[in-house]
Amino acid sequence: MASTVTPSKQPETPANAPEGQHTPPASARPGYGQLLRTRGAWTFLLPGFAARQPFAMLTISIVLLVQHTTGSYGAAGAAAAVTGVSMALFAPYSGRLADRYGQRAVLLPGVLVHALSGLTLTALALAGAPLWALFVAAVPTGASVPQIGPMVRARWGVKLKGSPLMSTAAAFESVTDELTFVLGPLVATALCTAVDPAAGLVTEAALALVGGLLFAAQRSTQPRVGGADGDHARGEHVSALRIPGVRVLIVTFLGIGSVFGGMQVALAAFTESIGEPGLNGVLYGVFAAGNMLSGLVCGAIAWKAAPQQRLLVGYTALALTASGLWAAHSVLLLAGLGLLVGMCIAPALITGYTLVEGLVPAGARTEAFTWLTGAVALGQAVAVTVAGQLEDRFWDGAGFLVPMGGTVLALATLVALRSRLTTRPGGRTVARGVGHRVPAAVD
Structure with missing residues (x-):
């Protein structure tokens, strides 16, 4: 288990491990330096960091845009809430599809839908569309938010299978999530106030599309379809x-x-x-x-x-x-x-x-x-x-x-x-x- 940090011997690398998988020695003390030296980690960490920014930018970008176009914080909050609830309800099904068919198969259409929906929501808000129309666009926008954080965690699970560094990886991802929620709203607010009220949501859609496609391109580090335990087989x-x-x-x-x-x-x-x-x-x-x-x-x-x-x-x-x-x-x-x-x-x-x-x-x-x-x-x-x-x-x-x-x-x-x-x-x-x-x- 991840909490066992002083095993008596180094675990063997599983015979069915994906090519290039690197499991650090279990006898070593867990640490961020050792974690980040894991072979192939940076290939999904860097695009993953860019692709997870939209998760933190979306709500504040919608609030600032809709408040600017309607003059109502109530309408802005309602549109953002629809997006948030939609994301929470649909995210697990996105994860289930990723487990069954692969992360790439889910990300490619997902980021395209998200970018298109976000831009549609932006255009409707700028055109002064009624609130119900914003709600209609907000549902697919939230439902298609790329679940990069869970996908990165699943990739760490492949890389560190049986290693005490799993706990370190969980901590690293928690810190990354928190950093995202610090930087994302700051960037979105700066764009909406200093550039244009729609700049935050447009940038969010662009980051989701570009970052998501780059992350999906890293096929060697994604978990095997159906998992390593043969469920799919x-x-x-x-x-x-x-x-x-x-x-x-x-x-x-x-x-x-x-x-x-x-x-x-x-x-x-x-x-x-x-x-x-x-x-x-x-x-x-x-x-x-x-x-x-x-x-x-x-x-x-x-x-x-x-x-x-x-x-x-x-x-x-x-x-x-x-x-x-x-x-x-x-x-x-x-x-x-x-x-x-x-x-x-x-x-x-x-x-x-x-x-x-x-x-x-x-x-x-x-x-x-x-x-x-x-x-x-x-x-x-x-x-x-x-x-x-x-x-x-x-x-x-x-x-x-x-x-x-x-x-x-x-x-x-x-x-x-x-x-x-x-x-x-x-x-x-x-x-x-x-x-x-x-x-x-x-x-």
Whole structure:
């Protein structure tokens, strides 16, 4: 398992490993330097970084464009929400298709549809089309967002099969995601305000198209169709959603999404109420910095505790810190708590993604990763809506109750169903309802 960092001997490279696969020595201490020296890693990391920027640019680009053309933040938020919900609902099916037919087969038509839909949405907004027309264009725009992050994680799984560097790779991807969500909105905002209100969405579509095509061209590093365990060869396909542990992780990641969404709204309302709206970006930046910092640290630690135990401890810390946000009434106190909340998120995300390796058959991992990514997006969309209603109906800062409620409910689910996150010895796990009582091999 990924949490075992001091194995007695180096694992053998699987006989059916894809050509060029490089598994670093298991006896070496995990580290970012060793991870980035993995043969062939940069061939998918660089185009992948460009192709995942649209994921963070899309929402803010739609909000700024639609607000400019309609003069309504409500209409802008509604159009962005339709895109977000569409992405969250369709992403897992994109992952499932990638597992069954290959990432390239899904990416090529997907990025073309996304670019065309995004440009259509842009043209409709500039033409002053009615809101329902924007909704119609927003659905395929969100549904076709390229799921580059899950695909990169699946490629790491191929490269690092059986290596303790899997935990480091999960940490690296978490930090990359956070960096994306820092850079993406900044670039989109700068383009929309300094160049043209439509520049953000046009650039987003271009990056998705060019980056996605370059990523899809890296065929040597993509996972084998059907996985390495032969599911495809037997004509079988195990849906990740049918595995109990994945469903537990989905609830866990919904709670994480509630933190992102609730804090975005509540921080904006709090800074507005004290007459310092400019502090919103500063406070959210502190929160994001805590997330990135803890992600870097987690990837550098040689963990010996089981990932199930780490997830329980980390999520308990997240729920406790998030529960104190609503009581903070000063900028300094809120900044300190926000930093702590951010520092608790990355370990939970990293450990959740690490658990997928032991819970899910190789032929369903991209789908599993997209379910988790979609859960964060869906939790964020719901949290934004609920937090906005709380801020409108109650006191300034009432939106901070959303992160508390979301994480506490998710923690209760995690504690009650923690046994479903336990993998069988030898890297095997049972998926209830899949093959009845036959264990589903995962490596």
